[in-house]
Amino acid sequence: MDARIEKLSRQLTEYACSLQAGEKVLIEYEGKETLPLVQQVIRDAYRLGAVPFVEEKAGRVLREILLGAKEEQLALQCEVELARMKEMDAYISIRGGDNIAELSDVPTEQLQLYDKMLQPVLDQRVNETKWVILRYPTPSMAQLAGKSLTAFEDFYFQVCNMDYWRMSLAMDALVELMNRTESVRMIGPGTDLSFSIAGIPAVKCDGKMNIPDGEVYTAPVRETVNGVITYNAASEMQGFVYENVRFEIEKGRIVHATANDTARINALLDADEGARYFGEFAIGVNPFVLEPMKDILFDEKICGSIHLTPGMAYEDADNGNRSAVHWDLVLIQRPEYGGGEIWFDDRLIRKDGLFVVEELLPLNPDRLMKEEGVIGIERALAGSKQKGSE
Structure with a gap:
């Protein structure tokens, strides 16, 4: 396992979401490139005593759904998603789609209808759970950034694992x-x-x-x-x-x-x-x-x-x-x-x-950037231990 992925998983589970024993966490991911991080997040959730739930997303699948979806269908889909979100204490989204333009040919009115139906789910997630969202480095992201995949991965992990x-x-x-x-x-x-x-x-x-x-x-x-x-x-x-x-x-x-x-x-x-x-x-x-x-x-x-x-x-x-x-x-x-x-x-x-x-x-x-190198979770955990001992 890449040590950078292990460090990033700790950022997500310990620092960002501060997962506690017994808490339920929904892990949503898109793209096969994200799987090493998804697997590590699951391991760390279990290590912390949390209960992970996982769902895969795919832009190509969402496109096909939206092209033919009726309001009643989207309302029921979002109702189910809302019920699940209400059961969660935390939410981690790891996004690694390979085409940012996947929804570009979906009619605007369909996208607006979907956004409207999804809003209660987003409100529940944003206001009632501990949550964190991140992209994962993919060839398409590297291309958008004008970098080789290796150079982009180096940049990505430097940014995501900063202090x-x-x-x-x-x-x-x-x-x-x-x-x-x-x-x-x-x-x-x-x-x-x-x-x-x-x-x-x-x-x-x-x-x-x-x-x-x-x-x-x-x-x-x-x-x-x-x-x-x-x-x-x-x-x-x-x-x-x-x-x-x-x-x-x-x-x-x-x-x-x-x-x-x-x-x-x-x-x-x-x-x-x-x-x-x-x-x-x-x-x-x-x-x-x-x-x-x-x-x-x-x-x-x-x-x-x-x-x-x-x-x-x-x-x-x-x-x-x-x-x-x-x-x-x-x-x-x-x-x-x-x-x-x-x-x-x-x-x-x-x-x-x-x-x-x-x-x-x-x-x-x-x-x-001065003295950069110690990631935030290590400082945060050290601070918590010190505070708890006072």
């Missing part, structure tokens, strides 16, 4: 600052946008829900977003890769949207009333994730990035927006992507992807 415990500590200052902040302004090429985050909690993502991880998120007060934003990272959604996405926003609502397929993006934003409002604002800080690869679990963590998300708000940073859509579109503000600034309450916080205020300097890549 999330260290990152978590450094994130605390940003959480505290965002919780004190009322107004946000973002400036950059094709972007001049302002909104309020007053009264909405900031939440750090430190390896407990996504692997890789590395963001702090909140949500804009729903009707306060005004201005224009131009995203510079391509983004896959429902099997289609969108590029050059530009939104004009008035009183929180996207009133004009363009992209490489303007008709398609507007159809997506017309899925429901909430899809044209924003449900999340987040700042990406992972020092090892630098370039977009059309995989949102990586791209939303890009060092020096933000994402401003049309659609559903999270329960723990809730601005009241409800939608079947939650689309994390990414804007990178490092110099090679055109630069940019973030201001909190008329104070410059980050310029060209680097934090410029003293309390946030530990989140810059030179500080996060």
